[in-house]
Amino acid sequence: MCGIVGLFLKDKTLEPHLGEMLTEMLVTMTDRGPDSAGIAIYGNEVNTQKKLTVQSDNGTEDFVTLAADLSAAIGVDVSLNRKDTHAVLHIPSNSIDTARSALRELRPELRVMSAGDTIEIYKEVGLPSDVAARFDVRKMSGTHGIGHTRMATESAVTTMGAHPFSTGPDQCLVHNGSLSNHNSLRRELRHEGIHIETENDTEVGAAYLTWKMQQGSTLGEALDSSLEDLDGFFTFVVGTKDGFGVVRDPIACKPAVMAETDQYVAFGSEYRALVNLPGIDQARVWEPEPATVYFWNH
Template sequence: MCGIVGLFLKDKELEKQLGQLLSSMLATMCDRGPDSAGFAVYGAPQDGRAKITVQAADPDAAFAGLDSALAKRIGADVAMHRKTTHAVLSLPADRAVAARDALRADHPAVRVMGVGDVIEIYKEVGYPTDVVQRFGLAGMTGTHGIGHTRMATESAVTTLGAHPFSTGADQCLVHNGSLSNHNNLRRDMVREGMRFETENDSEVAAAYLTAQMDKGLSLGAALEKSLDDLDGFYTFVVGTKTGFGVLRDPIACKPAVLAETDQYVAFGSEYRALVNLPGIEAARVWEPEPATVYFWER
């Protein structure tokens, strides 16, 4: 079943409230996905710096000395800010690829959740309100964010199986539904050099969009192309460094609602996820059409 929320801010005055608003939206989706939850927040960039969000099952052991070991390995300064089972590593942007490779090679107990200039991703097994409180979402700021509550129907309840999935810099996806051709797509992308961490079909969808954008397509164009290449029933909400996109499959059997004001664009699996947003009573509210790309960019 699963629940999805997303909030793309147009008004800079709301950026300090992003986490508070997004956490309230996620709380309404608990009964759609009580198994696990996750969210991505797009914050302010730091000149010349990149972020790598990592997670570990035993963070006390895995994160001990991680920043200094990684700094020595890549020949650059690394700062680490830990949040329970996750940590955000800050490092020079031109060393981000080397750092990710070093993490995979030298620290197998550490899992990379996301990489980019502004994105941070947090996800864990547990009731969504507990996950949100654990990572302090309500206190986070930023320009946009997406979140997901999961009811696992096709794979185990694990941290790696939770959403969002991120397979490209500052890009992530949350998904409600099921793809029928994801195994074939995964094999094709593996041959092209893409690496996968799970058997989840949603990771395949995220990787597909990354591959298309790596070929020069915009997020909107990549979503358009996915209508031809992805088979199944699905609702996608996707975030990039500057963009926010929504797509439903041609049948559109999964519930979805969009709302737009001069201050924001908001998405929820159900309208109740949007009711506490400022000015919602004056918003343009509609059900997104099947097989239609909705895309906003700053």
């Protein structure tokens, strides 16, 4: 089944409450996905710095000297903000590539969840309320965010099988549905040199978008071609640095509801996820059309 929530704020006064609002929405979707949960949050941008969110099952050991070790290895200041099994590294923009290479040497077992100017991705196995509490999502502020509750069908319940999946700098993907051609597409994408870690179908969808964008497509074009190349059921929500997009497969059996007011654009797998949003009774509420790419940008 799976549940998706998304919130894109137009009203800056709501930004301090983004984490709180998204958590409410996410927890409402627990019935649709009690296995695992995840959230991509687009927070404040610090000029000349990039964020790298990493995950470790053994954060106590892996994170304790990580900032110092990385600073020593690449010769620039790096700071680290740990949240449970995840940590956000703040790295000078012009050192991001050397930092990522150094990280592979220093801590090969660390998994990179996201990279970019503003994005942070947190995801773990467990009930959405527990996952949100572990990362203290309620206290997070930001311009927009996407959350996912997973009911696994195509691959194991693991941290790396949870959503969102990173598709590139400041980009992520969440999925409700199941792709039926993910095995053949995974082989093709690996042949093209794209790194795919798990047997998860959505990771293949994310890798497909990454590959298309490496080939020169915009995200919108990549989503358009996904309608041709991906077989199966999907409602996708994608996050970008300045907004988010929605696309559903032509059959559109996976649910989607959108609401828009002067203050926000919101997405929910069900209307229940939206009922606590301010002014929802006056919002324009509609179901996104099948095989149609929608985008909202700042």
